[in-house]
Amino acid sequence: MAQVKICGLSQPEHVDAAIRAGAGFLGFVFFPKSPRNVSAETAAALTAEVPPGIARVGLFVNPDDALLDRVLGLVPLDILQLHGAETPERVSQIRARTGLPVMKAVGVSTPADLDALWDYGLVADMLLVDAKPPPDAVLPGGNGLAFDWRLLVGRKWLKPWVLAGGLNHDNVAEAVHLTGARIVDVSSGVESAPGHKDAALIRRFIAAAGGSGPGV
Numbered sequence: 751m752a753q754v755k756i757c758g759l760s761q762p763e764h765v766d767a768a769i770r771a772g773a774g775f776l777g778f779v780f781f782p783k784s785p786r787n788v789s790a791e792t793a794a795a796l797t798a799e800v801p802p803g804i805a806r807v808g809l810f811v812n813p814d815d816a817l818l819d820r821v822l823g824l825v826p827l828d829i830l831q832l833h834g835a836e837t838p839e840r841v842s843q844i845r846a847r848t849g850l851p852v853m854k855a856v857g858v859s860t861p862a863d864l865d866a867l868w869d870y871g872l873v874a875d876m877l878l879v880d881a882k883p884p885p886d887a888v889l890p891g892g893n894g895l896a897f898d899w900r901l902l903v904g905r906k907w908l909k910p911w912v913l914a915g916g917l918n919h920d921n922v923a924e925a926v927h928l929t930g931a932r933i934v935d936v937s938s939g940v941e942s943a944p945g946h947k948d949a950a951l952i953r954r955f956i957a958a959a960g961g962s963g964p965g966v
Contacts, residue, residue, distance in 0.1 A: 751960040753934075754935075755775030755805075755933060757809065757935055761796075764947040767949035768952050774933070775829075777807045779809045793821070793825045794824040812836060818848060829875075830844060853912065855880050856870060856878070857880050859882040867911070868907065871909045875910075878935060879902065880914040883895070899929050918955065922939075934959050
Protein backbone atom coordinates (compact mmCIF):
# COMPACT_ATOMS: atom_id res chain seq x y z
CA MET A 751 0.00 0.00 0.00
CA ALA A 752 1.48 3.33 -1.05
CA GLN A 753 0.24 6.85 -1.38
CA VAL A 754 0.41 8.23 -4.89
CA LYS A 755 1.69 11.47 -6.39
CA ILE A 756 0.43 12.21 -9.89
CA CYS A 757 2.90 14.66 -11.41
CA GLY A 758 2.69 16.90 -14.45
CA LEU A 759 -1.03 17.66 -14.28
CA SER A 760 -2.22 20.36 -16.66
CA GLN A 761 -5.93 19.77 -17.31
CA PRO A 762 -8.83 20.09 -14.83
CA GLU A 763 -10.34 16.74 -15.79
CA HIS A 764 -7.11 14.96 -14.90
CA VAL A 765 -6.80 16.80 -11.60
CA ASP A 766 -10.34 15.67 -10.87
CA ALA A 767 -9.57 12.08 -11.90
CA ALA A 768 -6.54 11.99 -9.59
CA ILE A 769 -8.52 13.38 -6.67
CA ARG A 770 -11.42 10.99 -7.18
CA ALA A 771 -9.11 7.99 -7.51
CA GLY A 772 -7.42 8.79 -4.20
CA ALA A 773 -4.14 10.52 -5.00
CA GLY A 774 -2.47 12.07 -1.97
CA PHE A 775 -0.22 14.44 -3.92
CA LEU A 776 -0.83 16.46 -7.11
CA GLY A 777 2.20 17.74 -9.01
CA PHE A 778 2.39 20.81 -11.24
CA VAL A 779 5.47 21.50 -13.36
CA PHE A 780 6.99 24.97 -13.69
CA PHE A 781 9.77 24.21 -16.17
CA PRO A 782 9.39 25.62 -19.71
CA LYS A 783 11.31 22.79 -21.40
CA SER A 784 8.84 20.20 -20.13
CA PRO A 785 5.77 19.17 -22.18
CA ARG A 786 3.97 19.25 -18.82
CA ASN A 787 4.84 22.88 -18.06
CA VAL A 788 2.01 25.11 -16.82
CA SER A 789 1.87 28.82 -16.16
CA ALA A 790 1.28 30.17 -12.69
CA GLU A 791 -2.15 31.34 -13.82
CA THR A 792 -3.11 27.88 -15.07
CA ALA A 793 -1.85 26.23 -11.91
CA ALA A 794 -3.79 28.68 -9.77
CA ALA A 795 -7.00 27.61 -11.50
CA LEU A 796 -6.12 23.91 -11.29
CA THR A 797 -5.38 24.05 -7.56
CA ALA A 798 -8.26 26.28 -6.53
CA GLU A 799 -10.68 23.44 -5.73
CA VAL A 800 -8.26 20.81 -4.41
CA PRO A 801 -9.73 19.41 -1.17
CA PRO A 802 -7.88 19.89 2.12
CA GLY A 803 -5.47 17.08 2.90
CA ILE A 804 -4.25 16.59 -0.66
CA ALA A 805 -0.81 18.13 -1.15
CA ARG A 806 -0.27 20.53 -4.05
CA VAL A 807 3.33 20.12 -5.18
CA GLY A 808 5.18 22.55 -7.43
CA LEU A 809 8.06 21.08 -9.43
CA PHE A 810 10.92 23.46 -10.20
CA VAL A 811 14.29 22.99 -11.89
CA ASN A 812 17.03 25.29 -10.59
CA PRO A 813 14.54 28.10 -9.92
CA ASP A 814 15.64 31.62 -9.16
CA ASP A 815 13.92 33.67 -6.49
CA ALA A 816 11.93 35.64 -9.05
CA LEU A 817 10.27 32.52 -10.44
CA LEU A 818 9.45 31.21 -6.97
CA ASP A 819 7.98 34.57 -5.98
CA ARG A 820 5.88 34.78 -9.15
CA VAL A 821 4.43 31.29 -8.78
CA LEU A 822 3.88 31.44 -5.04
CA GLY A 823 2.18 34.80 -5.43
CA LEU A 824 -0.59 33.07 -7.37
CA VAL A 825 -0.53 29.36 -6.55
CA PRO A 826 -1.27 27.95 -3.06
CA LEU A 827 1.40 25.24 -3.07
CA ASP A 828 1.98 22.99 -0.08
CA ILE A 829 5.35 21.50 -1.11
CA LEU A 830 8.18 22.62 -3.40
CA GLN A 831 9.85 19.86 -5.42
CA LEU A 832 13.37 20.71 -6.59
CA HIS A 833 14.36 18.56 -9.54
CA GLY A 834 17.53 20.24 -10.78
CA ALA A 835 21.12 20.55 -9.64
CA GLU A 836 20.26 22.54 -6.53
CA THR A 837 22.94 22.23 -3.87
CA PRO A 838 22.09 21.44 -0.25
CA GLU A 839 22.81 25.10 0.49
CA ARG A 840 20.30 26.25 -2.12
CA VAL A 841 17.71 23.81 -0.79
CA SER A 842 18.13 25.32 2.67
CA GLN A 843 17.89 28.83 1.28
CA ILE A 844 14.66 28.11 -0.64
CA ARG A 845 13.14 26.36 2.35
CA ALA A 846 13.92 29.29 4.65
CA ARG A 847 12.87 31.93 2.13
CA THR A 848 9.50 30.43 1.23
CA GLY A 849 8.60 28.80 4.53
CA LEU A 850 7.40 25.72 2.63
CA PRO A 851 8.52 22.09 2.92
CA VAL A 852 10.98 21.07 0.22
CA MET A 853 11.18 17.72 -1.58
CA LYS A 854 14.56 17.20 -3.26
CA ALA A 855 14.86 14.82 -6.21
CA VAL A 856 18.01 12.72 -6.55
CA GLY A 857 18.82 10.74 -9.68
CA VAL A 858 20.07 7.19 -9.13
CA SER A 859 21.74 4.66 -11.41
CA THR A 860 24.54 3.20 -9.26
CA PRO A 861 25.10 2.62 -5.52
CA ALA A 862 27.37 5.67 -5.39
CA ASP A 863 24.43 7.90 -6.28
CA LEU A 864 22.72 7.01 -3.01
CA ASP A 865 25.24 9.03 -1.01
CA ALA A 866 23.54 12.27 -2.08
CA LEU A 867 20.37 11.15 -0.32
CA TRP A 868 22.16 11.49 3.01
CA ASP A 869 23.42 14.98 2.18
CA TYR A 870 20.01 16.21 1.06
CA GLY A 871 18.32 14.43 3.94
CA LEU A 872 19.98 16.91 6.27
CA VAL A 873 18.30 19.91 4.64
CA ALA A 874 15.15 18.76 2.78
CA ASP A 875 11.83 17.69 4.28
CA MET A 876 11.33 14.86 1.79
CA LEU A 877 13.44 13.02 -0.79
CA LEU A 878 12.42 11.80 -4.24
CA VAL A 879 14.47 8.90 -5.58
CA ASP A 880 14.31 8.96 -9.38
CA ALA A 881 16.12 7.34 -12.27
CA LYS A 882 19.16 9.37 -13.34
CA PRO A 883 18.46 10.82 -16.79
CA PRO A 884 20.76 10.04 -19.73
CA PRO A 885 23.53 12.60 -20.38
CA ASP A 886 21.71 13.98 -23.42
CA ALA A 887 18.28 14.19 -21.80
CA VAL A 888 16.44 17.52 -21.91
CA LEU A 889 14.33 16.71 -18.86
CA PRO A 890 15.70 15.82 -15.41
CA GLY A 891 12.69 13.56 -14.82
CA GLY A 892 9.53 12.29 -16.47
CA ASN A 893 11.50 10.32 -19.03
CA GLY A 894 9.81 6.99 -18.35
CA LEU A 895 13.07 5.40 -17.20
CA ALA A 896 13.42 3.04 -14.26
CA PHE A 897 16.49 2.15 -12.24
CA ASP A 898 17.46 -1.01 -10.38
CA TRP A 899 15.08 -0.95 -7.42
CA ARG A 900 17.24 -3.53 -5.65
CA LEU A 901 19.60 -0.65 -4.81
CA LEU A 902 17.03 0.55 -2.30
CA VAL A 903 16.36 -2.73 -0.51
CA GLY A 904 17.02 -2.36 3.21
CA ARG A 905 18.02 1.29 2.90
CA LYS A 906 16.82 3.99 5.27
CA TRP A 907 17.24 7.74 5.09
CA LEU A 908 16.74 10.66 7.40
CA LYS A 909 13.52 11.88 5.80
CA PRO A 910 10.40 10.41 4.17
CA TRP A 911 11.07 9.44 0.57
CA VAL A 912 9.19 8.97 -2.67
CA LEU A 913 9.93 6.38 -5.36
CA ALA A 914 9.85 7.60 -8.97
CA GLY A 915 11.14 6.61 -12.37
CA GLY A 916 9.47 4.45 -14.99
CA LEU A 917 6.54 3.42 -12.84
CA ASN A 918 3.23 2.34 -14.37
CA HIS A 919 0.21 0.27 -13.41
CA ASP A 920 1.97 -2.94 -14.43
CA ASN A 921 5.06 -2.57 -12.25
CA VAL A 922 4.18 -0.29 -9.34
CA ALA A 923 3.00 -3.08 -7.03
CA GLU A 924 6.30 -4.93 -7.55
CA ALA A 925 8.27 -1.74 -6.95
CA VAL A 926 6.45 -1.04 -3.69
CA HIS A 927 6.86 -4.62 -2.51
CA LEU A 928 10.59 -4.68 -3.29
CA THR A 929 11.57 -1.26 -1.95
CA GLY A 930 9.06 -0.68 0.83
CA ALA A 931 8.21 2.72 -0.64
CA ARG A 932 5.31 4.41 1.12
CA ILE A 933 4.85 7.05 -1.58
CA VAL A 934 5.21 6.61 -5.34
CA ASP A 935 5.38 9.24 -8.06
CA VAL A 936 4.21 8.86 -11.65
CA SER A 937 4.10 11.16 -14.65
CA SER A 938 4.74 9.58 -18.06
CA GLY A 939 3.36 6.25 -16.80
CA VAL A 940 -0.17 7.69 -16.82
CA GLU A 941 0.06 9.43 -20.19
CA SER A 942 -1.15 8.57 -23.68
CA ALA A 943 1.56 10.86 -25.12
CA PRO A 944 4.15 13.17 -23.52
CA GLY A 945 2.29 15.75 -21.49
CA HIS A 946 -1.15 14.23 -22.13
CA LYS A 947 -2.55 12.51 -19.07
CA ASP A 948 -5.09 9.69 -19.36
CA ALA A 949 -7.80 9.51 -16.69
CA ALA A 950 -8.19 5.75 -17.04
CA LEU A 951 -4.44 5.21 -16.58
CA ILE A 952 -4.48 7.47 -13.52
CA ARG A 953 -7.21 5.33 -11.97
CA ARG A 954 -5.43 2.09 -12.86
CA PHE A 955 -2.14 3.27 -11.43
CA ILE A 956 -3.61 4.40 -8.11
CA ALA A 957 -5.56 1.15 -7.79
CA ALA A 958 -2.42 -0.89 -8.52
CA ALA A 959 -0.40 1.05 -5.94
CA GLY A 960 -3.15 0.62 -3.39
CA GLY A 961 -2.78 4.29 -2.64
CA SER A 962 -5.36 6.59 -1.17
CA GLY A 963 -5.67 9.04 1.66
CA PRO A 964 -4.27 12.44 2.59
CA GLY A 965 -0.88 13.57 1.39
CA VAL A 966 -0.26 16.04 4.19
